[in-house]
Amino acid sequence: MTITANWSYPTAIKFGAGRIKELADHCKAVGMKKPLLITDRGLAPMAITQNALDILDAAGLGRAIFADVDPNPNDKNLEAGVKAFRDGGHDGVVAFGGGSGLDLGKAVAFMVGQTRPVWDFEDIGDWWTRASVEGIAPIIAVPTTAGTGSEVGRASVITNSETHTKKVIFHPKFLPAVTICDPELTVGMPKVITAGTGMDAFAHCLEAYSSPFYHPMSQGIALEGLRLVKEYLPRAYADGSDIEARANMMSAAAMGAVAFQKGLGAIHSLSHPVGAIYNTHHGMTNAVVMPPVLRFNRPAIEDRIAAAAAYLGISGGFDGFYDYVLQLRAELGVPDKLSALGVGTDRIDEMAAMAIVDPTAGGNPVELTLDAAKKLFAECI
Numbered sequence: 280m281t282i283t284a285n286w287s288y289p290t291a292i293k294f295g296a297g298r299i300k301e302l303a304d305h306c307k308a309v310g311m312k313k314p315l316l317i318t319d320r321g322l323a324p325m326a327i328t329q330n331a332l333d334i335l336d337a338a339g340l341g342r343a344i345f346a347d348v349d350p351n352p353n354d355k356n357l358e359a360g361v362k363a364f365r366d367g368g369h370d371g372v373v374a375f376g377g378g379s380g381l382d383l384g385k386a387v388a389f390m391v392g393q394t395r396p397v398w399d400f401e402d403i404g405d406w407w408t409r410a411s412v413e414g415i416a417p418i419i420a421v422p423t424t425a426g427t428g429s430e431v432g433r434a435s436v437i438t439n440s441e442t443h444t445k446k447v448i449f450h451p452k453f454l455p456a457v458t459i460c461d462p463e464l465t466v467g468m469p470k471v472i473t474a475g476t477g478m479d480a481f482a483h484c485l486e487a488y489s490s491p492f493y494h495p496m497s498q499g500i501a502l503e504g505l506r507l508v509k510e511y512l513p514r515a516y517a518d519g520s521d522i523e524a525r526a527n528m529m530s531a532a533a534m535g536a537v538a539f540q541k542g543l544g545a546i547h548s549l550s551h552p553v554g555a556i557y558n559t560h561h562g563m564t565n566a567v568v569m570p571p572v573l574r575f576n577r578p579a580i581e582d583r584i585a586a587a588a589a590y591l592g593i594s595g596g597f598d599g600f601y602d603y604v605l606q607l608r609a610e611l612g613v614p615d616k617l618s619a620l621g622v623g624t625d626r627i628d629e630m631a632a633m634a635i636v637d638p639t640a641g642g643n644p645v646e647l648t649l650d651a652a653k654k655l656f657a658e659c660i
Contacts, residue, residue: 282462282526289431289537294460294529296522299421302331302373303338305457309417311371313341315364317384318376319348327423327464331375343367345387348376351445351554351561352383353438357397360387364416371417374455377476378427378561381420382435385453388416389435402434402449402638410450420455423464425515425528426476426562428483428536430458438555445551447638460533462525470516471563474611477512477528479562481505481607482546482569483535488587489580490542490642497541502590504534509591509607516611542642545572545634549655552633559620566613567620571658573601575651579644617660627656 283295293301306314314335322328323346332342345363348356364372364387374384390397392414399409420430429435434449468476484504487497508531514524549572550564573584577597585596593599614620631652634640640647 282523290454291457292431292460292533293457296461296463296526298459299331299461299464300334302334302419302421302459303340305419305459306335306340306371306373307338309371309419309456311340311417311419313367313369314343314371314373314419315367315369316344316373316375317348317360317387318344318346318380319350320346322346322376322380322423325467327467328375331373331421335373343369348379348383350379351438351558352379352386353440354397355440356383357386357390357437361390364391369416371419373419373421375421375423377422377424378429378436381422381427381429382437385418385420385429385455386435386437386448388418389448389450389453391416397437397448398439398446400448400450402447407450410452412452415452418455420458421464422458422460422529422532424468424472424476425465425525425532426479428480428532428534430455430460431533432536443555444633445555445637460529462522462529465525465529466520466522468519470519471612473516473519474613475560475562475566476532477508477515477562478566478569478608478611478613480528480532480535481508481512482562482565483539483543484508484531485569486544486546486642487535487538487541489576489583489644490544491579491644492542492642494541497538500534501538501541502587504531504538505587506591507531507534513607513610543639544643545575545640545647545655547639548634548637548643548647549652549659551637551639552630553617553622555633556626556630557620557622559622563613564617564620566608566611567615567617568655568659569604569608570601571655573604575655576644622660624657624660627653627660630656
């Protein structure tokens with residue numbers, strides 16, 4: 280089945296195989312004459328990236344690229360990106376890639392218009408109102424993975440290189456003007472990245488659905504996102520060229536990011552310190568810590584998870600859903616413990632202290648205390 284659509288929620292989304300060819304047209308439509316394509320080091324030399332640059336170049340928009348982006352992008356990457364943007368006289372950003380390229384690209388477009396440090400715009404209260412909106416550059420987002428959903432998000436996760444803490448930087452203008460979701464760009468993803476990014480989308484939907492906050496729209500989106508992952512992630516993992524599966528996983532990723540306006544929880548607040556300190560893949564880290572967090576949250580979410588299980592065609596209520604998660608992880612080659620990702624027990628106290636102040640901790644259905652975080656890390660490692 281061919282999936283092609285234009286959506287205006289939550290931004291203009293051009294969805295369908297082959298639609299990367301529209302990139303230059305959308306850049307021009309938002310006023311770009313000299314865009315800077317921002318991606319990560321691994322993607323920079325790949326054919327899909329060079330093709331995107333060819334499309335821009337053929338339309339007279341140049342082929343400028345910035346790729347000094349770490350897997351968990353940090354303030355030093357951001358500073359270098361802003362310098363490259365200004366030195367090159369650019370007027371817009373094409374944020375291209377997985378979560379790291381998308382998050383860094385959006386942050387560069389935002390920070391070129393600011394005089395205050397990036398940490399002044401952390402997602403706390405109304406800190407975003409401190410920003411000067413006039414100089415924020417337009418953004419076109421092009422995801423090449425199906426996980427983070429950053430292409431439809433109003434925030435970027437940036438690691439503070441001095442404190443090794445991940446900070447959520449928020450502003451409504453982080454939302455790209457246009458997003459091109461072309462599932463053909465995800466065909467070359469290695470199995471391990473397909474698994475990790477897919478489980479990231481699953482974690483976003485699961486935590487948003489489980490969050491205690493009131494947001495029925497996001498809750499409904501999260502539930503359908505879980506169904507899409509259940510149906511299509513195993514297919515995408517088994518056959519990377521399955522375009523229908525790849526397309527539906529792109530939808531699930533975007534849905535997860537829309538849904539988590541309702542909140543995230545301990546899966547993410549445990550995962551963020553691990554990624555910041557050990558530089559692990561975010562989605563794979565989420566997948567590893569998921570079962571212990573489900574057990575921890577069970578008293579508060581048992582009935583809600585049972586309802587989700589029924590919708591997903593899983594029998595056995597909470598226990599059935601929990602067993603399904605274990606089965607899915609095994610099918611995707613997800614390790615059972617964080618130790619398999621190189622995480623040791625020597626920094627549990629430090630990571631627990633970081634976890635309880637992570638902005639996602641407040642959305643957990645059960646209060647994440649320091650003692651609880653330490654116990655969860657011990658279980659996970």
